[in-house]
Amino acid sequence: MATILVVEDNPANMKLACVLLRRVGHNALCASDGESGVTLAKAERPALILMDIQLPGMDGLAATALLKLDPSTADIPVVALTAMAMKEDQDKSRLAGCAAYIAKPLRYLELYEVIDTLLAQSPGRLPGQALETRP
Numbered sequence: 001m002a003t004i005l006v007v008e009d010n011p012a013n014m015k016l017a018c019v020l021l022r023r024v025g026h027n028a029l030c031a032s033d034g035e036s037g038v039t040l041a042k043a044e045r046p047a048l049i050l051m052d053i054q055l056p057g058m059d060g061l062a063a064t065a066l067l068k069l070d071p072s073t074a075d076i077p078v079v080a081l082t083a084m085a086m087k088e089d090q091d092k093s094r095l096a097g098c099a100a101y102i103a104k105p106l107r108y109l110e111l112y113e114v115i116d117t118l119l120a121q122s123p124g125r126l127p128g129q130a131l132e133t134r135p
């Protein structure tokens with residue numbers, strides 16, 4: 001079980017992401033814009049962040065870049081979520097510091113695979129700690 005922050009402005013997408021995370025035992029935190037996402041990330045230090053790219057105000061790339069500049073949040077892996085499955089967006093998300101990229105609509109197998117891979121690589125993970133087993 002890990003605490004995962006979802007930054008997403010679309011209520012239906014937010015609900016889907018949180019349902020999928022909680023279904024496999026993760027603790028989901030929610031923020032609906034970049035500013036509150038950054039604030040929540042600093043306060044709660046989640047194990048991973050799912051970051052929508054298109055957000056009102058500060059976009060997901062700017063929010064990710066801010067998190068990567070702050071030593072207290074720099075090593076939290078950020079997964080970019082975007083409806084625009086374009087190579088250019090993938091490149092931009094990597095440049096902003098995102099560890100991975102998922103095109104919406106979310107597909108649960110891909111989501112779980114990306115999350116498991118990043119959590120397994122995370123420096124905060126305890127040695128020998130098993131990955132979650134699926135129901």
Ligand code: MN
Binds near residue numbers: 008052053054
């Ligand atoms: Mn959005």
